[in-house]
Amino acid sequence: MVHTRLYHLVEARGIFNHSQAGFRKNRSCEDQLLWMIQDVSDGFQEKKRRRTVMALLDLSRAYDRVWKEDLMLTIIDSGVPLKLVRWFNAFLSNRQFRVMFNGSLSRTRLLIPLLFIFYINSLPDEIKDLVNDSLFADDLTIWSSHNNKEEASRYVQLAVQKIEASCKKKKMLLSEKSVVIFFSSSSGDARWKPDITMGGNTLKFDPCPKLLGLVINRTLSFQQHVDKVVDEMDRLDRAQNQALRRVTKEAVSTPVEAMRLESGMQSYRTISQRLTANSRERASRCPEGHPARIALEKDQPHGLCRDSWRELSNRISSTLPNELADREPLPTIEEEVWTPQKRWRVNNTVGGLGRSEETKQKATETIRNIDATWTIYTDGSAKDGTRDGGSAMVVTTGDPLDPQTIFSETIRGRMLTSSFDEEKEALGAAVRWLEDNTPNNSDKGLTCTDSQALTSALANDSREVSNITRKLDTLNREIILQWIPSHVGIVGNERAEALANEASGLKERAKPTTYKSAVATIKRTIKDPSPSHARTAQVYQKLSRERDEKTLLSRRDAVMLARLRSGHSMLLAGYRTLMNPAESPSCPRCEEANETVEHWLLDCPGTLAARQEIFGGTTVELSIPTEDPEDYRRNISPQTPSRAIRALLTGGGGKLLRIDSRYTKAYGPSEVMLNIDELNNYKKTMIKCNEDLLSRNYVGQEELEVRSIGDCATLEEDAMHLCSEAYVSAHVIDTSGKKTPSEDYWIRELS
Numbered sequence: 001m002v003h004t005r006l007y008h009l010v011e012a013r014g015i016f017n018h019s020q021a022g023f024r025k026n027r028s029c030e031d032q033l034l035w036m037i038q039d040v041s042d043g044f045q046e047k048k049r050r051r052t053v054m055a056l057l058d059l060s061r062a063y064d065r066v067w068k069e070d071l072m073l074t075i076i077d078s079g080v081p082l083k084l085v086r087w088f089n090a091f092l093s094n095r096q097f098r099v100m101f102n103g104s105l106s107r108t109r110l111l112i113p114l115l116f117i118f119y120i121n122s123l124p125d126e127i128k129d130l131v132n133d134s135l136f137a138d139d140l141t142i143w144s145s146h147n148n149k150e151e152a153s154r155y156v157q158l159a160v161q162k163i164e165a166s167c168k169k170k171k172m173l174l175s176e177k178s179v180v181i182f183f184s185s186s187s188g189d190a191r192w193k194p195d196i197t198m199g200g201n202t203l204k205f206d207p208c209p210k211l212l213g214l215v216i217n218r219t220l221s222f223q224q225h226v227d228k229v230v231d232e233m234d235r236l237d238r239a240q241n242q243a244l245r246r247v248t249k250e251a252v253s254t255p256v257e258a259m260r261l262e263s264g265m266q267s268y269r270t271i272s273q274r275l276t277a278n279s280r281e282r283a284s285r286c287p288e289g290h291p292a293r294i295a296l297e298k299d300q301p302h303g304l305c306r307d308s309w310r311e312l313s314n315r316i317s318s319t320l321p322n323e324l325a326d327r328e329p330l331p332t333i334e335e336e337v338w339t340p341q342k343r344w345r346v347n348n349t350v351g352g353l354g355r356s357e358e359t360k361q362k363a364t365e366t367i368r369n370i371d372a373t374w375t376i377y378t379d380g381s382a383k384d385g386t387r388d389g390g391s392a393m394v395v396t397t398g399d400p401l402d403p404q405t406i407f408s409e410t411i412r413g414r415m416l417t418s419s420f421d422e423e424k425e426a427l428g429a430a431v432r433w434l435e436d437n438t439p440n441n442s443d444k445g446l447t448c449t450d451s452q453a454l455t456s457a458l459a460n461d462s463r464e465v466s467n468i469t470r471k472l473d474t475l476n477r478e479i480i481l482q483w484i485p486s487h488v489g490i491v492g493n494e495r496a497e498a499l500a501n502e503a504s505g506l507k508e509r510a511k512p513t514t515y516k517s518a519v520a521t522i523k524r525t526i527k528d529p530s531p532s533h534a535r536t537a538q539v540y541q542k543l544s545r546e547r548d549e550k551t552l553l554s555r556r557d558a559v560m561l562a563r564l565r566s567g568h569s570m571l572l573a574g575y576r577t578l579m580n581p582a583e584s585p586s587c588p589r590c591e592e593a594n595e596t597v598e599h600w601l602l603d604c605p606g607t608l609a610a611r612q613e614i615f616g617g618t619t620v621e622l623s624i625p626t627e628d629p630e631d632y633r634r635n636i637s638p639q640t641p642s643r644a645i646r647a648l649l650t651g652g653g654g655k656l657l658r659i660d661s662r663y664t665k666a667y668g669p670s671e672v673m674l675n676i677d678e679l680n681n682y683k684k685t686m687i688k689c690n691e692d693l694l695s696r697n698y699v700g701q702e703e704l705e706v707r708s709i710g711d712c713a714t715l716e717e718d719a720m721h722l723c724s725e726a727y728v729s730a731h732v733i734d735t736s737g738k739k740t741p742s743e744d745y746w747i748r749e750l751s
Contacts, residue, residue, distance in 0.1 A: 003111050006084065015078045016117060017124045018289040022137030023113045026286065026330050029212040030279065032134045034309055035291035036141065036211070039132065041220055041308040042300040043145045044185040052183040053152040053194045054143035055160060056209055059167070060175035062138035063116055067171045068092050071119045078118065088115065113137065119170065126166050127159040134291065136212060149184065153194040156180070160198050174198055179206040183218055190218070237268070249559040251568040253578070257531040258566040261540045270528050273316055277526060280313035281518045285330040320525055323387075323415035328512040344472045344479040346459040348452065360488040367400040370480055372446035374438070375403065376430040377492035379450065379500040380422025382413065386520070389413025389511075390503025391426035394496045395433060403492050407433065410503040416513045416521050423451040424465060425511075426500065427481075431471045438477060445479045450486035450493060464516075535598070535622070539565050542627040565625045567597040574599075598622065 010016055011024075021027035036054075043050030059065075068089075075085050091111070116138070123140065124133045131144045140163070144155035167174060180196045180203045182189070196203040208217045208224045215225035244259040245252065260267065266274075283292035296310060317324075350363045367375060380391040392410045396403035409429050413422045430447045438445060449455060457465045458481055472479060484490055486497070513521075531537045552558045563569035570576055573595035577585040587595040589606025600607060601620065611618050621627070 002084070002087065003114060006080070006111075006114060009080065010078070010114075010118075013079060015121070017121055017135065019124045019133050019291070020117055020121065020135040021291065022117060022135065022139075024117075027290070029136060031283075031286075031290065031292040032136055032141075033212055033214055034279070034283070035295040036132075036134055036143065037214075037216075037220065038295035038298070038309055039145065040143070040183045041306075042298060043183070044220070044306070045300055045308075046147075048147040049185055050145040050147050051149040051152055051186075051189065052143050052145040053149065053156045053180065053196070054141065054183065055156050055178065055180045055196060055203065056211060057140040057142065057160070057163065057178045058175040059120075059138045059140070060173045062120075062172065063112065065172050066116060066119050070170055071115060074121070075115075075118055078121075120172075123163060123166055126162045130155050130162070131159040133159075139212065141211065149182070149189065149192060149194070153196065156194070157196050160196060160203075164198060176201075179204045179209050181206055181209050181216065181218070183220065185219060240265070240268075248562050250562060250566060251575075254563075254566045254568045255531070255533050255536055257528075257533060258536050258540070258562075260528060261531070261536075261543055262562045262565070264545050267528050270526060274522055274526050276309070276313050277316045277320065277522045278519055279309075280317055281324070281327070281515060281522070282330070285327050285515055287329070316526070321416065321521060323510075324513055324518055324521060326415070326510070326512045327518070328514045330515060342473050343477060344475070344481065346455050346481045346483075348455050348459060348483050350482075350484060359485050360490060363484045363488065363490055364400045366482065367446065367448065367484070370446050370482070371444070372480065373397075373443040374406075374434075374445050375400065375492060376433065376445070376447045377449075377490075377496040378423070378426035378430050378447060379493065379496035380413070380419060380424070380426045381497070381500040381504065382417050382419045382422050383504065385419050386517075386524070387416055388504045389415075389417035389422040389425075390500050390506070391422045391429065392496050392499030392503055393426050393430045393433070394492055394499065395430075396492050400490065400492065405495065407437075408495070408499060409433070410499050410506065412503055412506040412508045412510055414511045414513050414517065416517050418517055418520065420451065420453050420457075420464075421514060421517060422500070423449060423454045424468065426496070427454060428468055428471075431468055431475075434475060434477075434479065435471065438475075443477055445477065446482060447479070448482045448484045448490075448493065450484055452483055455481060455483040535567065538622040539597075540623075540626055542623045544626070548626075561625065564597060572596060572600065601625075 016024065021029070021032050040052045040054075043052055071092075072085060072089055075088065076082070088111075092115075120135070120138070124135065127133060127142060131142045133143075134141045142156060142159050142163075144152045144159070146152035146155070164174060178198060180194055182192060182194050182205075184192075193205045208215055210216075214222075216222065217224055241256060241259075244250070244256065244263055244265065245254070248254075248259050248262045250259050250262070259265075279292070280296065283290070283296040286293040296313070298310075300310075347366075350359070350366045375396050376393055377396065378391070378393045380389065382389040390411065390413045392408065394405055395407040396405050398404045411425055411429060413425060427447060427449060434445050434447075454465070458469065461469060484493060486493065531540065548558070548561075552561065560569075560571075564571065568575055570579070573583065573588060574585045575596075577583050585594040587593055587599060587604055587606070590604055592605070593599045593603065595604075601611075601624070602622065608618055611620060615624065615628075
């Protein structure tokens with residue numbers, strides 16, 4: 001609690017130095033690295049190349065050497081209230097404590113790092129006219145850039161001396177681990193080393209030091225860092241490919257592009273571009289003086305054919321929607337959390353949900369029983385859930401079946417947005433109305449929203465809705481936030497929804513885009529390019545993962561469809577021959593060509609009737625497996641084998657069916673259990689036989705016994721397929737009750 005109040009105070013008053021990023025919100029190692037590396041890189045781009053001398057200074061036993069009396073004076077000089085200062089003084093006097101968490105002792109304290117930042121906050125002020133500086137907690141980095149390397153070294157030396165003097169006053173000590181590095185794009189400077197002294201000793205020169213976790217070198221090639229992580233990346237690539245095969249259950253020979261499309265995963269190159277775009281969006285929204293924003297906004301023409309984060313992020317940004325240019329700044333001040341006891345509550349239910357009319361009645365009863373002075377209905381909308389937002393709220397009185405509208409407000413939303421953000425905007429308008437128009441503390445307010453995501457965020461006090469909850473905390477009256485179901489005919493909700501839809505078309509200026517919506521837009525926009533493999537590109541050109549999820553009812557269907565899309569399926573003779581060269585790749589229906597996806601789906605005379613029946617024509621495109629996965633799945637199990645199985649179950653109307661084993665193995669008196677695909681609601685069947693399985697023919701239903709529907713086997717080819725035969729898996733149970741391993745059988749319909 002004390003930490004939160006102190007942090008809010010220092011951020012609200014801007015007490016901490018801009019160069020300090022440790023233990024501060026919206027500041028990170030990444031920000032500091034972007035600033036430092038970009039500044040050094042900019043020096044390489046100038047017409048008169050700038051060299052940079054950088055010193056990485058480390059404070060020895062920094063936290064243990066803090067002088068408490070000087071810390072208290074520093075806090076007082078910063079304007080912290082004396083009551084807090086006295087509390088800190090007592091807190092730090094003759095006190096030791098440890099916290100046990102999950103059986104482990106910890107010395108972590110929220111306040112200590114914050115107080116340490118206070119203690120060293122003045123260090124950068126001593127050197128700001130000499131060098132650039134960056135602080136991350138107790139790690140201090142200073143650097144100077146100049147076209148004369150000796151001059152750059154001189155400025156760093158002066159800064160080190162001033163830092164030494166300041167540390168001596170504060171009873172701090174610079175560590176011997178401090179090092180110096182030199183940056184230059186000139187090969188003539190490869191052997192030059194800056195001569196920087198500290199405490200009478202020359203600072204160690206490290207050509208490849210680690211700066212906040214990043215290994216750097218003289219030319220900013222990052223070769224040493226790349227060499228360090230390349231093995232890890234190779235292992236990561238292999239691990240990702242193995243994970244893709246496990247997720248999709250594809251064969252080893254399946255193109256990686258096809259597996260990425262099936263799983264929805266992107267390549268590391270695309271992920272890197274997304275992260276770069278995200279960092280640029282974040283830097284653009286940071287306040288002035290923030291390291292990342294300084295790195296982004298510096299106008300430095302490029303004179304060398306080498307990239308930098310700024311140039312790369314600018315190129316990627318040019319491919320994104322123009323609406324991203326209108327940005328909402330990131331919050332920099334911690335919200336106040338010390339508020340009076342709240343008098344608002346969230347109700348996420350309206351009782352059991354049934355038919356639409358029952359749901360409407362229960363929701364209406366819930367609203368009526370609350371008996372609020374005002375009932376406010378809120379709603380937000382966004383086209384496709386991502387753009388052209390609008391929100392509205394309607395204030396009503398009276399019975400919910402026939403409410404009287406006394407006030408309404410429509411709000412133009414964001415061009416790039418989300419349904420959640422617009423719902424939140426509508427609720428914010430309702431809270432503002434309650435704040436301005438309900439002076440009587442005894443009045444009860446009710447706000448109704450059909451967004452369960454919003455009510456859940458409010459109930460959990462999520463940071464995403466902190467601006468709303470803080471306002472609710474200040475309203476000294478009872479307020480109920482009630483979830484209600486949508487589209488069940490609740491009058492007030494229908495009015496709010498209609499106004500929200502109209503709000504997106506208002507002529508007023510749209511609100512700026514939030515960082516969250518920007519990240520979502522970047523994810524939708526930056527994707528892997530079209531596959532380089534021609535057939536994969538054609539098959540997946542109309543892929544929709546949402547459509548797949550709605551259409552494919554089981555994991556088994558999804559796996560079978562994925563294998564056939566990629567062409568690497570044991571259902572296809574053209575692929576089986578790769579596994580067993582002795583097997584013919586020819587199509588078993590027409591024997592005119594090898595059985596591939598293209599032949600089976602587009603050209604095979606044996607599937608002509610099925611294509612006509614299922615797709616409404618004999619000519620289809622190779623994209624049909626992704627455009628219409630349901631019909632494509634039906635083509636995997638067309639009607640001919642369905643009739644064959646139906647005939648097997650009912651006696652076949654005199655038709656003769658034969659079950660052939662794919663293995664040269666015979667059994668004696670036994671029972672064969674066929675687990676037949678459940679897609680057409682067929683039943684699991686027990687077939688009793690007393691003769692050799694390889695030669696037995698079955699005619700008539702007396703030999704069949706219908707049992708309950710069972711699960712299908714999980715072999716690759718365990719599905720009805722092609723136009724003249726079905727493929728199933730079976731277990732053989734001998735007379736002793738012992739079940740043999742699963743075997744595979746064809747069911748063929750004979751004339």
